[in-house]
Amino acid sequence: MDAADRFTAPLDTPADERLAYVISGVAAGNPGKPAILADAGAPHRRSISYADLVGSIARLEQRLNEEHPRGVIARVRRPESLVVIAAACGRQGTPVAFLADDSLALTHDLREWVEVDDALAVPSVPPAARWPEGMEVAVPHVTVATSGTAGPPKLIRHSWESVLAAARLASQWHGLSWLMVYDATRWAGIQVWAQALLTGGTLVIPASRDPDTVAKALVEEGVSMLPATPTLLRRLLTSADPALLERNALTRITLGGEAADAALLERAHEVFPRATITQVYATTELGEVYRVADGKPGFPAAWIGTRLQSGATLMVRRDGELFVRVSRDAVDAGTGDLVERQDDRYVFTGRRTDAIIVGGAKVFPKRVEEVIREVPGVAEARVFGVPSSVTGELVAAEITLAPPADSDAVKAAMKSTVLSYCRQVLEAQSVPRMLEIVDTIATTTAGKTPRRP
Amino acid sequence: MPQDVEKAVAEAIQAVLHDTGREVKQVGTEMLLAADLGLDSLDLAQTVVLLERALGKDPFREASASRTVRTVGDLAAVYKQALASSGGVAN
Structure with a gap:
């Protein structure tokens, strides 16, 4: 790993400018370094370098600067377009919305925003729909659609600070390759590409969700980091060609979104023996509550009632629901997750609503x-x-x-x-x-x- | 049509017996659902879902008072009545 791979933003860089800052910095030291490998695992695989991104970001920023739209809606197919729009809008202070396929109809909340597609062209904005000259946007923000598992999708507005809060920036996380199995327009997906690009890494995006294509992308690109849900990991383990998976170079699997069971954790350890398997427990409202990397389902029972690294305290109500206390004066938040004591662990039995x-x-x-x-x-x-x-x-x-x-x-x-x-x-x-x-x-x-x- | 309903009821019950690992016996109109065939409420629930798929109708969804369903024939009669009142098998 050379010095350019170790480039990151100083901690005082404002969150909204951080992506553009790091992408430019990595490109300056190592212009050809791949930022994104799209359609991986297929013959039409494409490599997009950090320098490619810098060029597109600069052109988009210039147009944003000329047109001053009230906001930008990203209607894109290509992941590199998403990154370019995020970085350019962040640095220009333009609000941005990432809309997944099922939330394209929700734009009525984003009146007078302009749509930017994969051509990255910003249409002319009539004066009435511009930000008034000389007026700063109060807080540049990011609008993301919820996944709609608990009802129809909704648009949620986040600050750049909260979008990037979970990214791990210490040097051990620099220059790695990350497999993207999530939708890049949704919260979990945004976390993955932001993590990869904020640390000078490479984002590997399989051409499809087909297990063999995912496995090929994983092996052919020498991916080391795999963030996934237990469901997606299980699909890879049960349905992809085992001979292919054997040649993997994974060093870390991060599971989130659902509870993992013992059988899955054991199987993952067999197939990916060199990978540390971390389970992250987070909620939309509270963010990350804990992470556990001991390869066992659930969490240690001793954690109940003690303050965790995240600052949160876990409690179990009499009916088995897991509650989280964020601070002394905050109301305890029900998680909807039911847990059961098994020896020295609490394991998840299901969601209350399931x-x-x-x-x-x-x-x-x-x-x-x-x-x-x-x-x-x-x-x-x-x-x-x-x-x-x-x-x-x-x-x-x-x-x-x-x-x-x-x-x-x-x-x-x-x-x-x-x-x-x-x-x-x-x-x-x-x-x-x-x-x-x-x-x-x-x-x-x-x-x-x-x-x- | 009545024969079809009886046949569908018999087949649904046999499918339930098969799925639950029990001996699949001949199902006669006079047989008692509980005592002769050993069907409990879960078995009946499954039978009703299977019959809804086969006949397009779930008469138990409509609240009806004092309906006694003790035999295979009683069960078939409930479906016959429901299908007659709706003018045949719905698709």
Whole structure:
């Protein structure tokens, strides 16, 4: 690693200017260094250097400076366009919105903002829609759409300070390559590209979410850092070519967004033996609460009631819900996550809102999924409730098989095996009453397992 | 049509027996759902979901007072009545 790879912004650089500052700094020392490897794992892979980004950022900044739009809506397909728009708008103090595919209709909140697409051209802005001459934008900000797992997507306005708050800037994080399996326009995705580019690293974006393409991108680009949800990691582990994965160079996996179970953590350790596996627990409202890297599910029971590094204190209410106290005078915040004591750990049993109510009894899909996945031959499982006029809801499940089966006889036998194993291990109301073998299980836009039909 | 409903009811019950790892027996109209076939409320719930898929109708969704469903024939009658009142099998 040379000096140029170690470039970062001084801590007093304002948050909104930090991206442009670091990108220029890295380009000055090492212009050809790849910032983004797009469509990785496919023949049409593209490499975008730090110098390429600097050129585009400068052109966009000039146009923003001439037109003074009230804000910029990024309507882009290419990740490099997103980075250029973020960096240019940040340094020019122009508010910016990143809209994912399902939130393009929400622009009515952003009246008089201009749209910038992959051509990075800023349309002429009529005088009435400009920022008044000489007037500073109060706080430059970033608008991001929520993933819509808990209702329709909403636009949320964040400060640059909060967008970049979680980025790790110490020198051990510099010049690494990061695999992007998240949507680059959403919070989790923005965190990954901001982290990679603020530390002079390389962002590797697979051409698709297909497990073999992701695995190829991972191996061919020598990726060392993998941030993912447990669902996306599990898909890679169960569905990608094992011979390909064997050649990986991962040194760190950071899991977030969902709770990871013991089986997944063990399997990940087998396939990625050199990688440290960190589980991050964060909420939209509170940000990062803790991270744990001991390879076990949940967190140490001794943490309850003690102040953690993040400043937060964890508490468990009598009904099992995890609460977080951020400061002495703040109201304790319910997380909606239910935990259960197992020896010296607290492990996650499910989200309160995920519970399926079968004849008055609560069934937590996460536990049922874990049991189903114990059956050899099952790759992935998704458990959810379907309405029933007799018991309120019934447990339904979708599974994928590894290797996939074409024959109906094999499928029927697998179904019987799964159901009979569930009957041995689970209470009667938790055994799936609808079980379907599918080719793929859909994930949410945030890369999680959906819990509704 | 009535034969079809009885056949659908019998098939749904047999599917439930099969899925739950029990012996799949012949299902007769006079058989008691609980005592003869061993169906509990979860089994019935599954049967009703399967029948909704097969017949396009869930008569138990509409609140109805004092409906006694003890035998396979009672269950089939509920579906026949519901289908008749809605003018046939909905698609």
